[in-house]
Amino acid sequence: MRWLEYIVFLALVVGLALPVGLYLARVAQRRRTYLDPLLRPLESLLYRLLGVRPEEEMSAGVYIVCFLLFGAGCTIVLFLVLIFQRVLPGGPADVYLTTPLTLDLAGNTAVSFTTTTTWQAYAGENTLRYLAQLIGLVAQNFLAGAAGLAVGFAFIRGLARERSATIGNFWVDLVRSLLWVLLPLALIGSLVLVWQGVPLNMAPYTLAHTLEGGTETIAQGPVAALEFIKNLGTNGGGFFNANGAHPYANPTPFTNFLGMLAIAVLPASLMITFGHMTHRPRAGWTLLMVMVALFLVGLVVCDWAEAQAPPQLAGLHIIGGNMEGKEVRFGVGESVLTAIVTSNTSTGSYNSMHDSYQPLGVLPPLVFMLLGEVVFGGLGAGVYSIVMAALVGVFLGGLMVGRTPEYLGKKISFAETRWIALYALLTPLVVLVLTGIAVIATAGRAGLATNTGPHGFTEILFAYASSMANNGQAMAGLNANSVFYNMTTAIAILAGRFGLAALALALAGQFAAQRRLPITSGTFPSDTPTFGALVFGTILLVGALCFFPALALGPIVEFLRH
């Protein structure tokens, strides 16, 4: 039954990629869609309000600056909403808001939600007002997702254009991503969630008198407004502390399955958009198949580790897979599927507690984040993640056959290699250095409140991998609400969002300016299974070279020692 669900899921993602990918291309290229009569007037109104001239295109440099400025503007708005949330009217009552929103926590949360990371060092139900969740977090789930999609469009244009000084207009891409993609889908998806039981109210917490005569207070709120867009925008931060495990956030197996589709379909479809806009559809499919292959490897390993009876409980006559930290309605199957999908896509809306996974169960999610979210990837970010990985493969392939490497007719010479190398080095640099500091520093080790030893080390590595990948999921045993972790994870989040996107856009600018080389007999084809295998191998090889020592100290030694 588990495998039937896995297969249906992958079939739907791949099957929907073509129609959705072509639609996204229409959005990016400002061509006609069925939604135009409704949305065109709103689009023009927004351009007038913002003072944007939609015909005016931008160079890669200006595009990066606009992306940065927009991120900064959103961070400031969210920071102010969080700092002043106590003056907002409405629930929940003050007595329930037990976690103080300190400046460092508000800063960390603001940076985290404006970058699709949504790392949460707090518990929603005892920290935030409903209106702060709506005006602050729901809004940023849309805006950060749309900004990511905009960057994805611009990156694709870089590879698609010839002798062009520009790669699009950030404000146009942003507004169109919101109006044509995120808002309509989120409206429909959120209504489906309400139908399935996700609450949508501003009521005070419910005091229930249980069957046995006790009392139980139940947190409420406008949960449905957040829970769909958190997945669609590949953000992942939940309304409640337990995120997707909470029965109000994710009441049925169907809401979970729908959430996983919301996460994966758009990033997977962007590979088709990429192939379509660069006029090399098979190159897009090839990269999508590399993603699916990597996905399957992670799924098989994680499923194997979690579905067997926990070896630690041998002799207690307990039957069934590892259910510590998992919900009965999801079982092992939907928990594992969700762990793999959310770790792949910089989303992190887990529905089971990864801290209680077996060492080899937590390894695939951790590795997927360290590899830079190349499988489907964050909304928009996934395109440049996988293409950057492919370019490293092209470069290595070029070295092996002794030709100047090229990809889709674009030459990869010194100027391009510089950006690719910086991009490939940034993740290991940030993650490993910060992990090293946290392990040495007393303030870092103080976070190990629940688990110690190799498992504790894995928690720390996981925290920085998750921040850098803009994923946001945690092995929640790590006590991360301290000045040390709020500051250091924020550094990783900023590097992962703006550092990587700026490098990718700079490369896109270089490519856009180039002419496209004609295909000759000497061209190394980039749309064949051989090329797919090269990219697949490069991703694993480079990942292993960078991270094997760290992984050996964490999950691998924990697995071998027990």
Next chain:
Amino acid sequence: MSDSNEPAEGTASRVFPKAPRAKLQAQLRAAILSALVLTLLTGCVFPLLLFAIGRPLFPRQSAGSLVTRGTAVIGSELIGQQFTRPEYFQSRPSAAGNGYDGTASGGTNLGPNNPKLRNGAADFAGIQQLAEEYRKRNGLAPDTPIPIDAVTRSGSGLDPDITPANAVLQIPRVARARGLTEEAVQRLVANHTKGPQFGFLGNPRVSVLELNLALDERR
């Protein structure tokens, strides 16, 4: 990289036409305005629209699927609650607050190899102890296999469900405490067992609160 302003041959130097001159001030203005205007659109207009459509369409769900008996709210059909008396089916162990605290969702976050998880600690019942208690409560032999959901804590601490196998092991106890035949209780359990959703999604499950309500109504 001192030569970063001089593009390598074959790149930007040959490009025509040039990109329009960037007016930083205009972009800064657009950044500030968009952060405000788009926050209003997505953080205020979107939720209002959702409320306007969603609440009339699904009034019960949007209020939290609350279960009432008479005028009193006894819980939500989606949120698990604690049961300790023998005449009720019991939920899974919970790590939310002091157990099924609807304002403090969460799991134990204990690693699988953390000795505390199996052996427990002063203020924490380990899996071994939970299994012993479960067997004692239900009059089971020490080597009776127990389904794992009965002795592990869920991710939310508010899991409303147990597995059918877990419910089956509790049937004799509940039947005895209520003076009912095991067959009668068995029928109720079967009636309240949900299969995988749409035939293939998720696991079979029994909602503990629903089942216990049905038992009470039978009296």
